[in-house]
Amino acid sequence: MSTTEQQINELRLALHQHNYNYYTLDKPEISDYEFDQLLEKLQELETAHPELMDENSPTQRVGGAITKNFPTIVHENRMYSLANSYSKEDLEDWEKRIEKLSDGEVEYTCELKYDGASISLTYENGELLRAVTRGDGNQGDEITNNIKTIKSVPLKLKGDYPQKFEIRGEVVLPYEGFAQLNAERVENGEEPYANPRNTASGSLKLQDSSETAKRPLDCLLYSVIGEDLPFTSQFESLQKAREWGFKVPQEAILASSMQGVDEFLQYWDIHRHELPYETDGVVIKVNNLRQQEELGFTSKAPRWAMAYKFKTEQEETILESITYQVGRTGAITPVANLKPVQLAGTTVKRASLHNADQIEKLDIRVGDAVYVEKGGEIIPKIVGVNFNKRDASSNPTQYATNCPECETELVRQEGEAQHYCPNATGCPPQIVGRIQHFISRKAMDIEGLGGETVALLVKEGLIENYADLYDLKKEEVLPLERMAEKSAINLINGIQQSKEVVFERVLFALGIRYVGETVAKKLAKYFKTIDALAEASQETLVNVEEIGEKIAESVVHFFEVEENRNTIERLKSFGVQLAISEEELEGLTDKLQGNTFVISGVFQKVSRKELKKLIEDNGGKVTGSISAKTNYLVAGENMGPSKLAKAEKVGTQIISEDDFLEMVH
Numbered sequence: 119m120s121t122t123e124q125q126i127n128e129l130r131l132a133l134h135q136h137n138y139n140y141y142t143l144d145k146p147e148i149s150d151y152e153f154d155q156l157l158e159k160l161q162e163l164e165t166a167h168p169e170l171m172d173e174n175s176p177t178q179r180v181g182g183a184i185t186k187n188f189p190t191i192v193h194e195n196r197m198y199s200l201a202n203s204y205s206k207e208d209l210e211d212w213e214k215r216i217e218k219l220s221d222g223e224v225e226y227t228c229e230l231k232y233d234g235a236s237i238s239l240t241y242e243n244g245e246l247l248r249a250v251t252r253g254d255g256n257q258g259d260e261i262t263n264n265i266k267t268i269k270s271v272p273l274k275l276k277g278d279y280p281q282k283f284e285i286r287g288e289v290v291l292p293y294e295g296f297a298q299l300n301a302e303r304v305e306n307g308e309e310p311y312a313n314p315r316n317t318a319s320g321s322l323k324l325q326d327s328s329e330t331a332k333r334p335l336d337c338l339l340y341s342v343i344g345e346d347l348p349f350t351s352q353f354e355s356l357q358k359a360r361e362w363g364f365k366v367p368q369e370a371i372l373a374s375s376m377q378g379v380d381e382f383l384q385y386w387d388i389h390r391h392e393l394p395y396e397t398d399g400v401v402i403k404v405n406n407l408r409q410q411e412e413l414g415f416t417s418k419a420p421r422w423a424m425a426y427k428f429k430t431e432q433e434e435t436i437l438e439s440i441t442y443q444v445g446r447t448g449a450i451t452p453v454a455n456l457k458p459v460q461l462a463g464t465t466v467k468r469a470s471l472h473n474a475d476q477i478e479k480l481d482i483r484v485g486d487a488v489y490v491e492k493g494g495e496i497i498p499k500i501v502g503v504n505f506n507k508r509d510a511s512s513n514p515t516q517y518a519t520n521c522p523e524c525e526t527e528l529v530r531q532e533g534e535a536q537h538y539c540p541n542a543t544g545c546p547p548q549i550v551g552r553i554q555h556f557i558s559r560k561a562m563d564i565e566g567l568g569g570e571t572v573a574l575l576v577k578e579g580l581i582e583n584y585a586d587l588y589d590l591k592k593e594e595v596l597p598l599e600r601m602a603e604k605s606a607i608n609l610i611n612g613i614q615q616s617k618e619v620v621f622e623r624v625l626f627a628l629g630i631r632y633v634g635e636t637v638a639k640k641l642a643k644y645f646k647t648i649d650a651l652a653e654a655s656q657e658t659l660v661n662v663e664e665i666g667e668k669i670a671e672s673v674v675h676f677f678e679v680e681e682n683r684n685t686i687e688r689l690k691s692f693g694v695q696l697a698i699s700e701e702e703l704e705g706l707t708d709k710l711q712g713n714t715f716v717i718s719g720v721f722q723k724v725s726r727k728e729l730k731k732l733i734e735d736n737g738g739k740v741t742g743s744i745s746a747k748t749n750y751l752v753a754g755e756n757m758g759p760s761k762l763a764k765a766e767k768v769g770t771q772i773i774s775e776d777d778f779l780e781m782v783h
């Protein structure tokens with residue numbers, strides 16, 4: 119036997135065993151990342167040596183198995199796995215292949231990848247008929263009685279559900295229930311479960327449904343399969359399933375390009391830890407079901423979907439102390455100071471603890487042995503405590519009551535996770551942070567000025583707020599550390615040039631809490647000048663589309679502070695753009711106010727992007743899919759027939775590019 123052949127055999131053997139540990143015993147011995155690395159290695163060897171291919175190889179099969187404890191059911195539609203990637207490059211390669219293989223424009227649905235056990239539910243006449251595990255993909259265990267104990271699984275449906283269909287999802291065990299379950303086990307002298315995923319999967323395979331009922335499981339749905347379904351895209355299918363009564367998480371979005379996909383990935387890589395259940399990545403799917411059908415499946419997974427997995431590696435170490443950091447908005451972040459530990463190739467000494475709730479939820483205490491995880495390049499996080507090692511004399515953590523930087527008493531508004539230091543104008547890290555935000559790339563984008571220099575300028579007493587930047591003289595900055603004549607000139611020029619930056623970005627740069635880029639855009643378009651915005655009441659603000667109570671309150675509060683008003687007056691006097699320019703103003707109307715548009719197909723005179731801007735500039739709204747609320751479908755060439763049919767069905771007015779341009783000119 120050649121060494122390659124031997125290597126392949128060993129890998130297959132090992133992977134079969136790991137699959138068994140994971141799916142059948144629910145007791146994995148290696149991390150998912152390690153598993154995927156081994157699988158990829160095998161994949162590579164098999165691709166290089168097609169003569170050694172074997173249809174029973176772990177690369178060719180969905181990993182699970184059926185058990186003897188339940189009736190075996192053959193799936194009407196095979197249950198596949200997902201191709202996965204751990205890098206943006208892989209994802210981009212996938213997108214390129216998709217674009218090449220697909221007819222017309224491709225949109226993507228981005229969903230979270232819930233980490234639990236896959237399940238297939240069949241409904242007939244609006245009632246749950248049966249529930250089957252994925253098993254080996256071809257057949258699975260019938261566990262209907264266990265599934266019926268999950269409260270979020272509807273037993274009867276509402277609305278216009280099809281007569282018969284299958285819906286797939288993931289059974290998960292939310293963190294809170296998991297922690298509770300483990301606390302009970304520890305109390306009873308039992309070994310705590312390793313992680314929510316395997317516990318969820320194990321719970322489904324319990325023989326006694328009343329035992330399953332004690333597990334606080336949840337079922338999140340993501341895919342509807344059947345004939346003559348009342349939708350033509352993945353995104354619509356999610357909306358429909360929600361209407362019928364299924365629990366379909368709201369986080370999913372429709373992205374018209376990979377840029378949107380990328381933003382979703384970046385956001386959830388960080389924020390997924392705020393979700394009540396575990397996720398291990400994002401699933402990106404070609405949205406159009408017709409395109410999905412054309413793309414089809416490989417032996418193991420659909421070609422039209424890709425899982426982007428967040429990399430996580432875990433280590434155990436000691437929590438030595440908790441300190442508190444103050445952000446630019448005054449938000450307090452608790453930081454865990456750890457006994458240094460090697461993780462994902464770096465030494466980790468600190469980890470984020472998010473907020474007071476998180477500390478309480480995980481019951482994290484100084485002196486504990488804690489599990490630390492690192493996903494990609496993001497700061498590590500504490501994900502749990504090894505309760506077996508807890509010192510009997512330890513006490514629950516008391517959260518900070520005062521700002522560590524300025525001693526001001528912290529406040530926490532109702533319904534908010536974060537504590538804040540309210541001393542916005544006197545608290546040093548808030549002062550520096552606000553100016554750093556002001557000059558950042560997406561805000562004023564001041565060339566020649568970086569975050570460190572800002573900190574230095576504040577420290578030297580040269581600036582106290584962002585308006586002071588415009589008063590800076592070359593002679594003042596020259597004596598600063600590492601500041602040469604040329605860089606001083608660049609800095610001053612950069613600041614002067616920022617006076618050209620458009621109003622919406624200036625508004626974002628001001629750093630009003632909750633006013634991010636998109637909200638700033640909306641507010642700028644609606645109010646047109648900073649003065650109008652400053653005068654706006656809470657009521658006026660919430661009447662603006664997509665502006666909620668929290669944002670409105672924050673805006674009103676910002677302009678109530680005299681110091682903020684003064685700063686804005688000074689910015690005005692320096693010539694910073696605090697109103698929409700004349701040219702831009704000319705293009706803005708409210709001609710389309712109250713109308714919702716869907717754009718489809720290819721256009722002759724304007725690009726889709728321009729079309730979208732025209733609609734928004736004229737007060738209209740653009741959405742991705744047609745519903746009863748859609749007023750107009752702007753139809754270009756090569757528009758999907760399904761969209762047309764849908765529009766005709768719900769009575770949306772279908773207009774051409776020229777019709778539309780007529781409307782706005």
Ligand SMILES: NC(=O)c1ccc[n+]([C@@H]2O[C@H](COP(=O)([O-])OP(=O)(O)OC[C@H]3O[C@@H](n4cnc5c(N)ncnc54)[C@H](O)[C@@H]3O)[C@@H](O)[C@H]2O)c1
Pocket residue numbers: 136137139140141146147148149150151153154180181198199200202229230231232233235236237252287288340401425
């Ligand atoms: N550690 C181990 O020993 C070990 C062993 C075997 C498998 N594993 C892990 O399991 C993975 C393979 O398992 P898999 O085949 O179930 O693949 P997977 O879990 O990576 O992806 C496929 C599954 O994702 C689920 N999913 C969650 N959210 C979804 C959504 N929004 N849309 C569609 N599907 C969604 C579905 O249940 C689907 O079956 C490996 O990548 C590995 O990480 C680990």
Ligand SMILES: [Zn+2]
Pocket residue numbers: 444521522523524525526539540541545546
């Ligand atoms: Zn403070």
